[in-house]
Amino acid sequence: MKYNKDNPLRVFEAFAGYSSQSLALQRLKEDYPEFDFVRVGWAEFDPQSKKPIDEQPAVIANRALFPDGSRNYGDITCIMWQDVPDFDLFTYSFPCFPAGTLVLTHDGYKAIEEVIDGDLVLTHTNNFQKVNHTMQRAYSGNVVHLRGMCFDDVYCTENHPFYARKRYRYGHKCIRCFTKPEWVHAKDLTRDCFIGYAVNTKSEIPKWDGSIDNRWGHSKKVNNLRHLLEKTDFWYLMGRYVGDGWRRTSKTGSRIVICCSDRNKKSLVDAINACGLNYSEAKERTVYKFHICMNELYDFVGRFGYMAYGKRIDGETMNLPVHLLESFLKGYVDSDGCKIGKFYKTTSISKELCYGVAQCVAKVYHRPFSLYRTARKPKTIIEGREVNQRDSYSLVWKLSTDTQDKAFYEDGYIWFPINSIETKEDVCQVYNLSVDIDESYTANGCIVHNCTDVSNAGRQAGLEKGSGTRSSLLWECERAIEIKRPKYILLENVKALLSKKFKPYYNKWVEILEGYGYKTFTEILNSKDFGVAQNRERVFGVSILRTEDEPEPIYHFPKPFPLTSCLADVLDEDVDEKYFLSDEMLARFCVKSVEQDGDK
Numbered sequence: 129m130k131y132n133k134d135n136p137l138r139v140f141e142a143f144a145g146y147s148s149q150s151l152a153l154q155r156l157k158e159d160y161p162e163f164d165f166v167r168v169g170w171a172e173f174d175p176q177s178k179k180p181i182d183e184q185p186a187v188i189a190n191r192a193l194f195p196d197g198s199r200n201y202g203d204i205t206c207i208m209w210q211d212v213p214d215f216d217l218f219t220y221s222f223p224c225f226p227a228g229t230l231v232l233t234h235d236g237y238k239a240i241e242e243v244i245d246g247d248l249v250l251t252h253t254n255n256f257q258k259v260n261h262t263m264q265r266a267y268s269g270n271v272v273h274l275r276g277m278c279f280d281d282v283y284c285t286e287n288h289p290f291y292a293r294k295r296y297r298y299g300h301k302c303i304r305c306f307t308k309p310e311w312v313h314a315k316d317l318t319r320d321c322f323i324g325y326a327v328n329t330k331s332e333i334p335k336w337d338g339s340i341d342n343r344w345g346h347s348k349k350v351n352n353l354r355h356l357l358e359k360t361d362f363w364y365l366m367g368r369y370v371g372d373g374w375r376r377t378s379k380t381g382s383r384i385v386i387c388c389s390d391r392n393k394k395s396l397v398d399a400i401n402a403c404g405l406n407y408s409e410a411k412e413r414t415v416y417k418f419h420i421c422m423n424e425l426y427d428f429v430g431r432f433g434y435m436a437y438g439k440r441i442d443g444e445t446m447n448l449p450v451h452l453l454e455s456f457l458k459g460y461v462d463s464d465g466c467k468i469g470k471f472y473k474t475t476s477i478s479k480e481l482c483y484g485v486a487q488c489v490a491k492v493y494h495r496p497f498s499l500y501r502t503a504r505k506p507k508t509i510i511e512g513r514e515v516n517q518r519d520s521y522s523l524v525w526k527l528s529t530d531t532q533d534k535a536f537y538e539d540g541y542i543w544f545p546i547n548s549i550e551t552k553e554d555v556c557q558v559y560n561l562s563v564d565i566d567e568s569y570t571a572n573g574c575i576v577h578n579c580t581d582v583s584n585a586g587r588q589a590g591l592e593k594g595s596g597t598r599s600s601l602l603w604e605c606e607r608a609i610e611i612k613r614p615k616y617i618l619l620e621n622v623k624a625l626l627s628k629k630f631k632p633y634y635n636k637w638v639e640i641l642e643g644y645g646y647k648t649f650t651e652i653l654n655s656k657d658f659g660v661a662q663n664r665e666r667v668f669g670v671s672i673l674r675t676e677d678e679p680e681p682i683y684h685f686p687k688p689f690p691l692t693s694c695l696a697d698v699l700d701e702d703v704d705e706k707y708f709l710s711d712e713m714l715a716r717f718c719v720k721s722v723e724q725d726g727d728k
Contacts, residue, residue, distance in 0.1 A: 209611040218605070218614040225284050225571055226271075226558055230483050232328070232570045235443040237480045237487075240559045240571070250326050251566035252291050252309075252575045254540050259569075261562040261664070271554040272314040277535050277544040278325050278486065279572040280479075280501035280521065285558065286315035286551070291324040291568070291575035293543055306543070311577050317549055322535075324575040325542040327490045330447040333357050339427040350424050360455040361402035363448065367459020368396055370432050370439055370481070371474075376419075382426035386418045392462040399459070437477050437518055441484030446491070454492045460485065475522045482521035483573060489525050496535030496542045497525035499573075541575075609644055617641070619669035623652055626667055638669075646671040649683045657688035661695050 229240045234248035234256050241264065243249070248256040274282045289311035298305045309324060317323075338351025356362040365386075373386040388396050393416055400407050400418065408419045431442040445456060461467075465474035476482050482499065489497050500522045508517050535544035560578060561569050567578045609617065625634055638648045648671040655664040672681035 207608070209608045212608075212612065214612060214614075216615045217618060218608065218612075218616070219618040219620075225282075225288070225560065225576075229282070229284075229559070229571045230480060230573075231561070232326075232483075232487065232573075233443065236440055236446065237483050240561070241557075243559075243561060249561065249563055249569040250328060251563060252324065252326060252568040252577075253566050254326050254329050255566070256330075257566050258564040259561050260564055263560040263562070264557060270315075270551050272317075273548075273550040273552065274314070274317070274574075275547040276323060276574070277498050277547065278323075278496065278542065279483075279574060280499055282572045282574055283554075284314050284571070284576075286313065288314050289577040290314060290317060290321075291577070292317065292321040293324070294318075295320045295322060309541075315551070317546060319546055319549070322543040322545055325490065325496075325544060325573050326570055326575050327494075327537075327540055327542065328446050328487060329491070329540060331449045332444070332447045333449070333452075334444040334447075336428070339424045341423050352422075353424055353428055356403055358452070359403065360452060361399045363445075363452045363456040364459035365396075365399045365403060366429070366432075366445070367456040367461075368399070368463040369429055369459075370441070370456075371460045371463025371465070373429070373463075375426055375429065375434070377426070381421055382423045383419050383421040384425055384429055386420070386463075387415050388418070388463065389415055395462060433478070433481075439476065439478045439481045441481060441488065446484065446487055450492055453488055457485070457488050457492055470526045470528055471524055472526065473522060473524045475520055477518040477520050479519075479521050482523050486523055486573065489523070490537075490542055493525070493527055494537040495525055495527060495529075496533070496537065496544055497523055499523055606640060609641070609646075613644065613673060615673050617646065617669075617671035619667075619671070621667050623665045623667060626650070626652065641671050645674045647674060647681050649685065651685045653685065654688075656691055658686065659689070659691065659693065661691065661693050661698065 225240055227239065227241045230237045231240050231243050232250040233243060238247070243259060243262055245259055245262060247259045249259055251257050270286050271283050272286055272288075274284075276282070290313075291309055292312045293306040293309050294312075296305055296307070297303065306322065312321060334357055336351070336354050336357060338349050338354070341348045341350050353362075368386050368388070369384060372388065373384055376383050376385055386396065396418065400420065405420050405422065405425070408421075410417045410419065431444070433440040445453070448456065461472060461474060464476065465472060467473075474482070474485060476485075479501075486497050486499060489495060502520045502522065504517050504519055506516060507514055509515075535542060537543075562578055563569055568575060569578070570576065608614075625631075638650075641648055648669055650667065650669045652665055652667055655662045655666075668685070670683050670685075672678075672683060674681060
């Protein structure tokens with residue numbers, strides 16, 4: 129079959145596909161410039177502005193051919209396919225969470241788009257498991273917006289499962305009871321559902337190997353902090369630094385500066401003296417500044433981030449034994465918090481820091497908390513000057529347990545209520561994680577499950593028709609194929625689709641397509657064999673409709689070719705400082721490398 133600009137190849141995406149499908153469509157455009165590929169499912173969007181790209185030829189052609197073709201057709205189970213314009217290529221896959229969603233990893237909270245393969249994430253079993261794969265793609269459709277007691281908000285696609293318990297009343301006294309935890313799709317959550325919050329249970333002293341001192345024209349490794357890592361005073365001091373401290377460098381060396389008022393000056397001085405650290409004190413207006421000149425301490429506090437908006441709590445600090453972590457919390461509250469009656473409150477412009485403090489509160493006190501976001505205007509006037517400002521995040525908790533408490537702690541989890549549930553259409557880039565063994569992770573503190581029914585690490589609920597799993601939506605595509613009979617069908621899924629467990633379902637699907645006149649070609653392809661510096665195996669199924677001109681279609685998958693690019697070829701040249709390893713981390717890697725070489 130030949131196509132030209134007057135006879136375009138029209139594409140309908142039943143679900144917004146993974147990036148591999150988008151890349152496949154882009155590759156088709158490059159390989160067959162004489163074809164005009166038109167996406168009918170929804171228009172092309174700029175991920176930054178979230179607005180249609182009017183200059184995009186596909187969108188112009190789309191609008192010209194199908195005036196209403198760029199709209200989102202919604203839930204596939206409800207689409208009236210006879211009302212959808214004809215299309216030639218049918219693709220489908222599954223959706224998840226937008227950028228900025230925080231995931232608790234072994235290194236503290238990370239935005240989901242920054243999580244990489246090999247990271248360890250906290251799962252619904254309160255264990256840290258390895259991320260096997262990260263996934264991302266453009267999404268247009270219904271997005272569920274949740275607000276809850278223990279997070280400011282969560283955005284996700286409708287079918288993403290949350291770890292939840294349903295509330296009910298029992299007996300003539302209407303005692304509040306809860307069902308056992310279960311996975312509930314976002315669209316099925318109600319105000320009677322309490323979402324689970326996993327609490328980190330690790331109890332470890334950080335492994336500190338010292339740092340490299342480059343003063344006086346030569347390098348020398350020093351480690352004067354190791355003996356302090358088991359002292360409560362040291363972690364109280366670190367809490368004070370996170371709350372109101374920063375770093376400074378000069379020709380004579382590096383130092384940290386901690387600021388305080390008269391109210392908590394004595395406790396800060398006592399902690400510094402208990403650690404045996406030398407310091408200088410300076411009075412400036414209504415505050416005191418304590419300068420501690422020590423290169424090694426300068427390197428150590430790098431784990432807590434930079435600038436007020438970039439502060440964070442690293443994974444090793446969250447893993448501290450409870451008595452040390454409690455001292456850290458006390459230091460942070462004394463520096464940047466307050467107590468009002470029986471309630472403690474802290475405020476920060478760093479979302480990551482606020483969520484980190486919340487995890488520490490849950491671990492130390494086994495108490496729920498409330499987290500709020502205050503939206504602020506980008507600019508404001510302070511003392512006659514126009515200044516920039518950011519949204520702020522507030523955390524509130526109390527140590528006592530009262531009968532009117534809504535949320536509660538039980539067996540390593542906090543269960544908290546949902547404040548509001550809204551659904552609206554949106555266009556965004558979404559991400560998902562495949563996690564070893566548990567196939568779950570946390571999103572802004574909530575326990576969620578990977579939207580995977582087929583992967584080796586997932587629930588493996590499968591493809592069976594009527595099973596109610598997300599992968600079983602494959603059978604909804606049958607209605608579209610039966611009515612529209614597109615010329616081509618493109619399927620992409622994980623390698624496990626052809627495993628012993630799921631191969632019968634896939635074979636059944638191929639038989640159904642055969643009955644509609646399609647011949648299917650299946651192959652496992654690895655992205656590293658086709659110019660992408662990534663080891664990622666996926667099953668691709670290409671189904672071609674038999675016609676009078678081509679009664680027995682023939683299709684050949686592309687042949688692998690040597691990889692000529694590497695990771696360095698795609699790395700950004702202008703990289704934010706937060707992505708660089710600190711001198712302390714580099715020193716640790718060097719020491720381990722030397723030790724391993726010595727063992728050999």
